[in-house]
Amino acid sequence: MTPAARVQAAIELLDETIEAAKREGAPADRLIAKYFKQRRYAGSKDRRAVRELVYRAIRHCGEMPKTGRAAMLGLANSDETLKMLFTGEGHGPKPIGENEVAAEPGTAPSWLMEELAKSGISGEAAQALLGRAPLDIRVNTLKAERDGLVLPEPGEILAAPQAVRLPAGTSVEQWEEYRSGKIEVQDHGSQLACMAAAAKPGETVIDLCAGAGGKTLSLAAAMQNEGRLIASDTDRGRLSKLAPRAERAGAGIIEPKLMNPGAEMDALEEFHAGADLVLVDAPCSGTGTWRRKPEAKWRLTPAQLAKYGELQDMLLDIASKLTKPGGRIAFITCSLLDAEGADRVAAFLERNPGWSAEEADIPLGTPRAKGLRLDPFQHDTDGFFVAILRSA
CATH class of the missing domain: 3.30.70 (Alpha-Beta Plaits)
Structure with a gap:
C-alpha cells in the first residue's frame, strides 16, 4: 500500500468505528482485524501503519466526528506530511475541499470532560487518559x-x-x-486492585462479576489454592473462557457459577451471609481504560452513565447479602468518574449504616472520598477506583 492508500484505509476504518460507536457495535481493534482479514494483500507494515493512523485520529478528536474523513482532516491539520497525501492519487484520499470541515481536537465530548473535571480529572490528568498503555x-x-x-x-x-x-x-x-x-x-492497576482485596488462604471468596476471570486468577494465587473461590457472572460466553485459563494457571479452587440477570441470588443462595470476601469488579463506563479503547469516549451517554450507577448499586446490595458478619466487599470500577466510585460508596454506606469503609493497603493510589484512585497520569496504570467495605 502507498502512504496515501494507508490514509484512505484509515478513513474507511474510522467511518466504521464511528458507526459502531453509535450503535454499540464492535470495538475498533476488532473492526481493524476484520478489515485486513478481507485484504490479504496488505503486509504487516501496512497493517501497523493504518492501525496507528486510526488510533491517532481517535485520540485527536474530542467530540465524535461526523465522518472518518473529518477525523483524519483534523489530524492532518496538525501534521503537514499527512495533509500532503490528500491528492486523490494512488488509491489515496481525494484533495481537500475549500470548505471542508475538519474535526476539532480535544480529549473527550464536552459533557464527559465536565464530569471528569467534577471528579478531579482535568488538564494533564485528562490528557493522560488517551496515552499509550504499557x-x-x-x-x-x-x-x-x-x-x-x-x-x-x-x-x-x-x-x-x-x-x-x-x-x-x-x-x-x-x-x-x-x-x-x-x-x-494483567494491568498493574488491576493487580493492585486485587491486592487491595487481600484474599487469604482458606477463605470463602466470591468474584461477583468474574467475566473471563482475570481478577479471579489473581485471587486464586493470593489464596494459594486453599479455600473456596466462586467465579460468577451472567455472561455465559465470557465465563466459559475461564476454565481453560484456570487449568493453565493451576487454579484448582475456582468454581464457575452462571447467574440469571435479575435473579443472581438464586444461583448464590448457598452463600448467603457466608462469604469472607466479595469482589465487585462492577461493569462501568471504562473511562480508566481509554488508553486501550480510546473510542469508548464516544460510546458513553449521560443516560448510560446513570444506568451503570444503578447497576453498581444493585451489585453492592447483592454483595452485602453474601458477606458474613465481619466480612468485606472489595468494590472496584475501571472508571475515574465519581458517579461510578466515590458516589456509589457513599450511597451504599447511607443505605447500610452498619458498614464502614477501610483504607486499602496497597503501595500506590490517591485517596478519593472513602476509597483510593489509580490513574494513568499519577501512577501509569489503567484508571481504577477501589474501596474496601467492612460489614458490622
Whole structure:
C-alpha cells in the first residue's frame, strides 16, 4: 500500500468505528482485524501503519466526528506530511475541499470532560487518559515467583508484588512461561486492585462479576489454592473462557457459577451471609481504560452513565447479602468518574449504616472520598477506583 492508500484505509476504518460507536457495535481493534482479514494483500507494515493512523485520529478528536474523513482532516491539520497525501492519487484520499470541515481536537465530548473535571480529572490528568498503555504481566505464584523467574526479555519491576512491565507489543502469548501458566497479562492497576482485596488462604471468596476471570486468577494465587473461590457472572460466553485459563494457571479452587440477570441470588443462595470476601469488579463506563479503547469516549451517554450507577448499586446490595458478619466487599470500577466510585460508596454506606469503609493497603493510589484512585497520569496504570467495605 502507498502512504496515501494507508490514509484512505484509515478513513474507511474510522467511518466504521464511528458507526459502531453509535450503535454499540464492535470495538475498533476488532473492526481493524476484520478489515485486513478481507485484504490479504496488505503486509504487516501496512497493517501497523493504518492501525496507528486510526488510533491517532481517535485520540485527536474530542467530540465524535461526523465522518472518518473529518477525523483524519483534523489530524492532518496538525501534521503537514499527512495533509500532503490528500491528492486523490494512488488509491489515496481525494484533495481537500475549500470548505471542508475538519474535526476539532480535544480529549473527550464536552459533557464527559465536565464530569471528569467534577471528579478531579482535568488538564494533564485528562490528557493522560488517551496515552499509550504499557504491557504488564503478573507472575502466577501458584507456579513461579517473580524473583526466581527468568523471562525471554527483561522487564521493569513494578510496585505490585508480582508485576513486571514489558515493552508494548511484546508477544508474551508465544512464550513458554505464558503457555505453562507461569505468567498472565494483567494491568498493574488491576493487580493492585486485587491486592487491595487481600484474599487469604482458606477463605470463602466470591468474584461477583468474574467475566473471563482475570481478577479471579489473581485471587486464586493470593489464596494459594486453599479455600473456596466462586467465579460468577451472567455472561455465559465470557465465563466459559475461564476454565481453560484456570487449568493453565493451576487454579484448582475456582468454581464457575452462571447467574440469571435479575435473579443472581438464586444461583448464590448457598452463600448467603457466608462469604469472607466479595469482589465487585462492577461493569462501568471504562473511562480508566481509554488508553486501550480510546473510542469508548464516544460510546458513553449521560443516560448510560446513570444506568451503570444503578447497576453498581444493585451489585453492592447483592454483595452485602453474601458477606458474613465481619466480612468485606472489595468494590472496584475501571472508571475515574465519581458517579461510578466515590458516589456509589457513599450511597451504599447511607443505605447500610452498619458498614464502614477501610483504607486499602496497597503501595500506590490517591485517596478519593472513602476509597483510593489509580490513574494513568499519577501512577501509569489503567484508571481504577477501589474501596474496601467492612460489614458490622
